[in-house]
Amino acid sequence: MSFHSELQSLPIKELSYIAQNADTAAVERALSQAHPSLADFAALLSPAALEGPALKRMAQRAHDITIQRFGKAIRFFAPLYLSNECVNACKYCGFNRHNKIHRKSLTIEEVDREMTFLHDHGFRSLLLVASENPLKVSNSYLCQTAMLAAERFSEVCFEVAPASVEDYQNLVKAGAAGITVFQETYIESLYPKYHPSGPKSNFKWRLETPERAYDGGMKKLGLGILLGLAPWQKDALYLAAHAQYLLKHCWKAQIGISFPRLRPHAGEFMPEHLLSDRQFVGLVCALRILFPDVTMTLSTRESPQMRNRLFPLGFTSVSAGSHTEPGGYTHEASSLGKDAAATTQFEVADNRTPEEVSAFLKTLGYEPVWKDWEQSLSFTEKASF
Ligand code: SF4
Numbered sequence: 001m002s003f004h005s006e007l008q009s010l011p012i013k014e015l016s017y018i019a020q021n022a023d024t025a026a027v028e029r030a031l032s033q034a035h036p037s038l039a040d041f042a043a044l045l046s047p048a049a050l051e052g053p054a055l056k057r058m059a060q061r062a063h064d065i066t067i068q069r070f071g072k073a074i075r076f077f078a079p080l081y082l083s084n085e086c087v088n089a090c091k092y093c094g095f096n097r098h099n100k101i102h103r104k105s106l107t108i109e110e111v112d113r114e115m116t117f118l119h120d121h122g123f124r125s126l127l128l129v130a131s132e133n134p135l136k137v138s139n140s141y142l143c144q145t146a147m148l149a150a151e152r153f154s155e156v157c158f159e160v161a162p163a164s165v166e167d168y169q170n171l172v173k174a175g176a177a178g179i180t181v182f183q184e185t186y187i188e189s190l191y192p193k194y195h196p197s198g199p200k201s202n203f204k205w206r207l208e209t210p211e212r213a214y215d216g217g218m219k220k221l222g223l224g225i226l227l228g229l230a231p232w233q234k235d236a237l238y239l240a241a242h243a244q245y246l247l248k249h250c251w252k253a254q255i256g257i258s259f260p261r262l263r264p265h266a267g268e269f270m271p272e273h274l275l276s277d278r279q280f281v282g283l284v285c286a287l288r289i290l291f292p293d294v295t296m297t298l299s300t301r302e303s304p305q306m307r308n309r310l311f312p313l314g315f316t317s318v319s320a321g322s323h324t325e326p327g328g329y330t331h332e333a334s335s336l337g338k339d340a341a342a343t344t345q346f347e348v349a350d351n352r353t354p355e356e357v358s359a360f361l362k363t364l365g366y367e368p369v370w371k372d373w374e375q376s377l378s379f380t381e382k383a384s385f
Helices: 004-008 012-021 022-030 038-044 053-068 108-120 139-150 166-174 204-209 209-215 232-249 277-290 302-313 354-361 379-383
Strands: 073-083 125-130 155-159 179-182 220-225 253-260 295-298 317-319 367-369
Touching: 004 166, 004 204, 004 232, 012 038, 012 232, 022 053, 038 232, 038 277, 053 302, 073 108, 073 139, 073 155, 073 302, 073 354, 108 139, 139 155, 139 166, 155 220, 166 209, 179 204, 179 209, 179 232, 179 253, 204 253, 204 367, 209 232, 220 232, 232 253, 232 277, 232 379, 277 295, 277 302, 295 302, 354 367, 367 379
Parallel strands: 073 125, 073 317, 073 367, 125 155, 155 179, 179 220, 220 253, 253 295, 295 317
Antiparallel strands: none
């Protein structure tokens, strides 16, 4: 049974009710569980948990679990945008095909130049990102970029359009370790509002992407929601249920989750479902308490002040110094001059350099890790840090 079938039978009404109405006794019960259930997780998202003193204890527990499972190490990675030429029309995205922006898809030579820049700046873990465009971003193009990256980077992952099992097999052969796919929102009735046309409007095809990637041999599967599109507690519950499903059915893979808040971008979209800093902190803690072993990624969409507070709470991977436009790392030095400057997907909120973020983490006693440390450590070794 795929997760799409399981999603239909999830008692989302009951879980959402708990997330809205749990009392302090339910929060205490949830916090006392060694292995919390989805209902406990729902209680930890409730106002009784997030607006009261329990949040402090949640933060401590989330921190302790993270240290126990991952040590005081935070992995750095860099996103490398390959293309912003998109056939989709996602309402919240700067690359929406209707937006009048400067479009660009990198040639293999330009990709090579971006990789050289990132490698020279210390990155060994790379996330190759591209908009959906079968002509400009074909599977064979992606395989070429994977091969190029695998020569220099210890980990190469993709965040690109959902693909077939066969295409994933090709990417794995070319050197890819994993994929990330954001469902954006799991609320099927809301999904068409944000994805009115193009291949991304197919909710089920997107939802089953991690399963196909796993069948294609991917060792890392990343899930994500974009906070701001839908009632956040409901989407968080679906995200958690999806992660639980993958932990059970794709158990050989490392499961990771991301849940960035929406940022300004080209276009006129205004998010309808914002969540406060306090609620965001609570969500980070509740997810870590529910999932001691999943990796959690913090992007540059949060401000430096917020990121500094969030680092110790449960995140294991962070990006820094990110550019969200194709060619963004090297276009200033490019012989192509201004022509290479494409439009960004969203405004980065933390503009600190990787060195500055790394220096800050060291003041907290963390070791910034620039390569994929999981490759050289077995799960048991990792747990005994
Ligand atoms: S979110 Fe992705 S698929 Fe949608 S418009 Fe942006 S780049 Fe294209």
